[in-house]
Amino acid sequence: MTAHGSKLTPALIALMAFATGLAVASNYYAQPLLHTLSETFGVSTGAVGLIVTAAQLGYAIGLVLLVPLGDLLERRGLIVSMTLLGAVGLMITASAQHIGMVLFGTALTALFSVVAQILLPFAATLAVPEQRGRVVGTIMSGLLLGILLARTVSGVLAGIGSWRTVYWVAAPLLVLTALALWRALPAHKEASTLRYPQLLASVFRLFAEEPVLRLRALLGALSFTIFSVLWTPMAFLLSSAPYHYSDAQIGLFGLVGAAGALAASHAGRLADHGHGHRATLYGLLLLLGSWLPIAFAESSIAAFVVGILVLDLAVQAVHVSNQSAIYALRPEARSRLTSAYMTCYFIGGALGSLLSAWAYSHSGWTGVVVLGTALSASALAVWLLATRRAPVPA
Secondary structure, X not given: OOOOOOOOOHHHHHHHHHHHHHHXXXXXXXXXXXXXXXXXXOOXXXXXOHHHHHHHHHHHHHHHHOHHHHHOOOHHHHHHHHHHHHHHHHHHHHOOOOHHHHHHHHHHHHHHHHHXXXXXXXXXXXXXXXXXXXXXXXXXXXXXXXXXXXXXXHHHHHHHOOOOHHHHHHXXXXXXXXXXHHHHOOOOOOOOOOOHHHHHHHHHHHHHHOHHHXXXXXXXXXXXHHHHHXXXXXXXXXXXXXXXXXXXHHHOHHHHHHHHHOHHHHHHXXXXXXXXXXXXXXXXXXXXXXXXXXXXXXXXXHHHHHHHHHHHHHHHHHHHHHHHHHHOOOHHHHHHHHHHHHHHHHHHHHHHHHHHHHHHHHHHHHHHHHHHHHHXXXXXXXXXXXXXXXXXXX
């Protein structure tokens, strides 16, 4: 077993953050391209929205079945293997001749892109305790940047070539990243005697035994539901009147959200100093407030940009404080804690995609705003009720 912090250099942290972002970005390349994919394959808006749902549900399945393996198998080999398999999924999507192949390639990529959630607890394990929040925040910055910049890169490359271009670029980049991880990561294996069925069962046991995990998982699920409520229908809003933006222009909005990712390291530092509780509350308040400028998106791009920035900053603050709290619970089970938390998180994302598509198709952007506001108010209410009933560890 590697000594904590002994090989976690700034360069390795940067590589792990990049690999995390690149892996999870694979789930989001399609979002600014949805209307183009709808036209290419001759399917409805609702049908093409299944691409987003397939990515989220594939990720959720990987979280349940694959992420716990980080507490059982040698992590470097597991991380490299999953990264390479994610590249295979991207190549299937790139060569798709019908929507079914896009859905299959998307689901396969999503299944193995949960490698991001093995890298994250691995970094937390290697970090010294007094810097764990900062390290987690840095890796999370990479993850959120991957989610948001995926839209920008996808839109730009689609403008240069076609919608397939981003997939043909991303696949070999994942292969190169896997080779870099093989060379740079230390070999590491937890001293676990559990068999795979026992390992999976222990995830549910952790969920039952740890009230902090349950609360943080609920907050995480709600925050990512809200994130998806904003980002899933955005391409339809911006590609229609009065904007009529291209794929490349829609993708540039990812740069706005990416600025919010810079809040991750600051939220991590708050957690390192025992202020995770405060970071959570501030994040939830900002999340609720973000929907006021977002409500004017149909008439003001400036207001929309402000809303995106605030919402993404808030989601990141809540997420980092959530993860800092759960990683402090049981150090020997960080991959399983991640599995439990992130499964709830991405199920929330899939639910947000479905709800927002329904809201937009029935009530337009007003329906999206009402839905997002209601969910944000619910998340804040959950936190206030939980902290009023009993003290919640930071």
